[in-house]
Amino acid sequence: xxxxxxxxxxxxxxxxxxxxxxxxxxxxxxxxxxxxxxxxxxxxxxxxxxxxxxxxxxxxxxxxxxxxxxxxxxxxxxxxxxxxxxxxxxxxxxxxxxxxxxxxxxxxxxxxxxxxxxxxxxxxxxxxxxxxxxxxxxxxxxxxxxxxx
Numbered sequence: 001x002x003x004x005x006x007x008x009x010x011x012x013x014x015x016x017x018x019x020x021x022x023x024x025x026x027x028x029x030x031x032x033x034x035x036x037x038x039x040x041x042x043x044x045x046x047x048x049x050x051x052x053x054x055x056x057x058x059x060x061x062x063x064x065x066x067x068x069x070x071x072x073x074x075x076x077x078x079x080x081x082x083x084x085x086x087x088x089x090x091x092x093x094x095x096x097x098x099x100x101x102x103x104x105x106x107x108x109x110x111x112x113x114x115x116x117x118x119x120x121x122x123x124x125x126x127x128x129x130x131x132x133x134x135x136x137x138x139x140x141x142x143x144x145x146x147x148x149x
Contacts, residue, residue: 012048019063020044023070031078039077046073
């Protein structure tokens, strides 16, 4: 005969919740970040999920341990967000342009394409303004990326 699984309950008090929220906000402040209330609530849920998965329900009453878990969850989240930003910036660099835009094979074909583009721009003022605007935006983005690197 199989034994019934033991029910695992976690009943946090309001003191637990405020301690966890405070730990999350102070840890984020040490990293120079302010988190939205939604993000803080998500991290509180991750803290409880981590405690539950590690079968540490009995340690819930030991607040220094819970605060340390909350700080670790916050640091992991902030590091993950930073890695996502770096990964996103890497795709905006000039290498993406080189990968997506393959020039024609011969210099003559390149020259012909440039001539056609110049003639099109010379005849269509609206298109010329849009191209100039896009070039300015591209230059600003490049300058911003060079300044942050």
